[in-house]
Amino acid sequence: MKTYFIALFCAIGFYWNSVAAADVTVSDAWVRATAPGQTVGGAYFKIQSAQTAYLVGASSTAAKVVEVHQMSLENNVMKMRPLPRLELPAGSAVELKPGGYHLMMMGITRPLVKGDKVDLKLIVEDKTGRRQTVDVKAEVGDIGATKMR
Numbered sequence: 001m002k003t004y005f006i007a008l009f010c011a012i013g014f015y016w017n018s019v020a021a022a023d024v025t026v027s028d029a030w031v032r033a034t035a036p037g038q039t040v041g042g043a044y045f046k047i048q049s050a051q052t053a054y055l056v057g058a059s060s061t062a063a064k065v066v067e068v069h070q071m072s073l074e075n076n077v078m079k080m081r082p083l084p085r086l087e088l089p090a091g092s093a094v095e096l097k098p099g100g101y102h103l104m105m106m107g108i109t110r111p112l113v114k115g116d117k118v119d120l121k122l123i124v125e126d127k128t129g130r131r132q133t134v135d136v137k138a139e140v141g142d143i144g145a146t147k148m149r
């Protein structure tokens, strides 16, 4: 009887995990290496959600604050502003890249050296307001890199 309950519990746990994990995929995650003393940097990746969802925030052990930002040209000046949420249209990949959408890491707590890995926890909200976190490992690229590969 005991074994039966444990097996049932595991089956339900597995079911929920695979539903949540299948929703959102993230690939090609990278961050720029930091110069000495630099405490602000960008993180970039491709993200795709099977259903329409929103990237509403993020965190990292390598930075005190991580925000979703948008960079755009206004009157010939590049401006950057926080986005409360970035829409992920169902089934189409959204790319965060230099000069466009990005994650802004602020209060970076350690030097980011090329080849290092940085952990990111993305917070994704679906249309019903249900949130899930997506764990991402981002690779540290060159200081001047505009893309990883």
Ligand SMILES: [Cu+2]
Pocket (backbone or CB within 6 Å): 069, 070, 080, 081, 102, 103, 104
């Ligand atoms: Cu920014």
